[in-house]
Amino acid sequence: MIRLFAALDALGAMRFIGEVERGGDCGCVCPECGSPLVARQGSAYDWHFAHEAAHERPGCDAGALRMLRRLIIEHLQEQVRVGALVLPAYRETVALQGSLVHLREQVQWGAQPMGEWQWRVDAEQDGPVARARLDTGVDVRLDVRTVETASSQDLPPAGDQGDTSARLVFQCRVPPVQALRERAQAVQHLQTHGELVWAHHPDTLGLVQAARQRLAERGRKIYGNWLSMVDAQRQAVADAAAPAVPLFYGPAAPASPERAGVHACAPLHAANATFTFYRLNDQEAWLLYLLERVGPSDWRTAQQKFYALAPFPGPFEGWSQALPPAVGQADEAAGIVRLHGFLDAVTYLSRRAHTTRSSRNPADFDGL
Ligand SMILES: [Zn+2]
Incomplete structure (x- = not known):
């Protein structure tokens, strides 16, 4: 709490304690109550104004501030x-x-x-x-x-x-x-x-x-990419569990005798594929999965993977036109959309789907 270092002179101007005459000759009054003041210029570091005869009032403490x-x-x-x-x-x-x-x-x-x-x-x-x-x-x-x-x-x-x-x-x-x-x-x-x-x-x-909108857009992108990564990792784990494709020239590997059931709702799906389910609205739902390899495979094509989206639980009205061309090409004979790229499809669906599940058995998605 500072003490009264300045006061008002007869004209109402501010006067500092070091700029007035000592004692009662200072000619200043209290800025709070208007009473005459004396200039105390005693000890070196504590010069201040005080009321005459030490008549300080509690309300005058505010004068310094x-x-x-x-x-x-x-x-x-x-x-x-x-x-x-x-x-x-x-x-x-x-x-x-x-x-x-x-x-x-x-x-x-x-x-x-x-x-x-x-x-x-x-x-x-x-x-x-x-x-x-x-x-x-x-x-x-x-x-x-x-x-x-x-x-x-x-x-x-x-x-x-x-x-x-x-x-x-x-x-x-x-x-x-x-x-x-x-x-x-x-x-x-x-x-x-x-x-x-x-x-x-x-x-x-x-x-x-504008900055809020930019951040929201960046947030949506990061979130979309994250969903894609999660799905891609899930798919990679599922693919790694699938039987290896022969890497060299020769006849295609014979179908494994103990191959698990074929799911009619996912035409041409690869053996042991994992299915990802996307529900976009009441009518529209899709299964995303790896396609069975067809034709001879050699060292140039052995690492290629082809994916499809199938309307789930079966073709719905207008399914072949439902996805933008950038995602894939409808193959009406097969009843699937052949994807151009896995990530494009995942990104498109992740942003629009309100329900997403992953399973080896499409029956798990019934009723979702
Ligand atoms: Zn006062």
């Missing part, structure tokens, strides 16, 4: 007068926090006052000291915040996100006693330690909204 606010206001007015009050760029971090992704983007824009600041020199402690119209089309209020320690200055002032006007704060550490003896030193302190920070600026330029 009132004087500090007034000093700051006069300092800011002087900055405006010489054109040195330049507002910093407004910055806001937009974040998207999901189950899989935590994305951030920082947006910023410039905003400067148009025309004059309207000052309120006698504003109450938590009221704004000035208002202006910004070139971003909104009004701004300027608050003053003095803090006791440097660390509390690091905390950003709380802004109200729903507010339609902007809010700017000049914040500064309370000057040490030795810097409060004369105006020049006190102003020096404000110049060194004071800073303008934004508490809030409404999104009048739409930049925050």
